[in-house]
Amino acid sequence: MRLTGRALGVDTAPMEPVPLSALRGHRAQLAVLSRAVLADGCAHAWLFSGPPGVGKTTAASALLGALACTNRPRPTADACGKCPSCSALRRDEHPDVKVLRRDGQVIKIEQVREATARLRYAPVVARIKAVLIEDAETLHETAGNALLKSLEEPARDVVFVLVTSRPQLLLDTIRSRCQGLRFAELPPDDVAAILRAEGHTQDAARIAAALAQGSLHEARTLCNPQRLQAVDDVAAFVARLGLGPATEAALFVDRIAASLDTGAEHGSDDGAVRRADLTRPDVLWVVDVARAVLRDALLLDAGFAADELPYQRHVDALRALGQRVGAPALARVLDRCQELDTRMVLNPNPRLALAALLTDAGVAVRNTVRR
Ligand SMILES: [Zn+2]
Numbered sequence: 001m002r003l004t005g006r007a008l009g010v011d012t013a014p015m016e017p018v019p020l021s022a023l024r025g026h027r028a029q030l031a032v033l034s035r036a037v038l039a040d041g042c043a044h045a046w047l048f049s050g051p052p053g054v055g056k057t058t059a060a061s062a063l064l065g066a067l068a069c070t071n072r073p074r075p076t077a078d079a080c081g082k083c084p085s086c087s088a089l090r091r092d093e094h095p096d097v098k099v100l101r102r103d104g105q106v107i108k109i110e111q112v113r114e115a116t117a118r119l120r121y122a123p124v125v126a127r128i129k130a131v132l133i134e135d136a137e138t139l140h141e142t143a144g145n146a147l148l149k150s151l152e153e154p155a156r157d158v159v160f161v162l163v164t165s166r167p168q169l170l171l172d173t174i175r176s177r178c179q180g181l182r183f184a185e186l187p188p189d190d191v192a193a194i195l196r197a198e199g200h201t202q203d204a205a206r207i208a209a210a211l212a213q214g215s216l217h218e219a220r221t222l223c224n225p226q227r228l229q230a231v232d233d234v235a236a237f238v239a240r241l242g243l244g245p246a247t248e249a250a251l252f253v254d255r256i257a258a259s260l261d262t263g264a265e266h267g268s269d270d271g272a273v274r275r276a277d278l279t280r281p282d283v284l285w286v287v288d289v290a291r292a293v294l295r296d297a298l299l300l301d302a303g304f305a306a307d308e309l310p311y312q313r314h315v316d317a318l319r320a321l322g323q324r325v326g327a328p329a330l331a332r333v334l335d336r337c338q339e340l341d342t343r344m345v346l347n348p349n350p351r352l353a354l355a356a357l358l359t360d361a362g363v364a365v366r367n368t369v370r371r
Helices: 027-039 056-068 084-090 109-120 141-152 188-197 202-211 216-222 225-239 248-260 280-301 315-325 327-338 340-346 350-366
Strands: 045-049 097-100 129-133 158-164 179-182
Touching (some): 027 056, 056 084, 056 129, 141 158, 188 216, 202 216, 280 315, 280 327, 280 340, 280 350
Parallel strands (some): 097 129
16 A cells, blocks of 8 residues: 555654764755755755655755855764854754745745845855755745846855745746756655664564655654554544444544544533544545555456555455455545545545545445345
């Protein structure tokens, strides 16, 4: 089973002077960046694009850390981690390196002006001055135009890195002034190795890497035992589709809401116990997991061996589901899942939209009598 579509959140790595050589995966991209650092002839504006959560911001931080470092141990392209520039980055108070993040929905023109105003002056502690722009697609149009001025008249010792998972939303004029570097999904083996190095158990690392569709961010989220349990709960529910009473979907939604809820149930002012809530991203995530499970059931029904699936739990139950309802019904339920976006527009309560979708899926399966 592999999740597709939405990854949770965006990468928001802190400005840590991580050595470039310590980053895993993205070998070709890191080679390009190392060469740029060593050549001292770095592009003055980069555009890092690729799916959310694959480590673009981390790579941007590593690049800027190395360029800014005043004591880089040659011949490596790594920041030293100790000089005043590296220390300032770690403390998140570097006078020469500014990180722009959206303020609400957009990055505002005032933020761009503030970040670029200091570029006129010499660096205080670093070898360069730099601006890292996260979620660059959220640059407001006026902010983008303000940024364009700095990109058009590059100062010699200034480096911009724009990071985005949706480069098509940037102004053409900005894109054309940046050196593009595209980051792909991380291979599951790399994701698993990173998770192991971060101290996660082998079992959690393997399962999370198999499910995360190349997103390290998603994989880290999945290593949370609560999330892994939720994956199991969704798989178990899907495997039993159509077997239980019609009320089962609502009960399942209650259970999954409780298990995904980060704030455990607590009493409210009037003494009532708060009902765990489901956010819109939670619901999209649950349906993504359900789709991945249904696809596994279809693959098993088509004769694929269990060990060809990256996530091999519930195999017997999913095989039984395929035998019980057949591939056409599984495909129909999968189609229903694609309707979720429309349903969420029509039904602004994500919890109810999910319950309705799963109830319909159960009914669709129950009405299919196979063989
Ligand atoms: Zn340093």
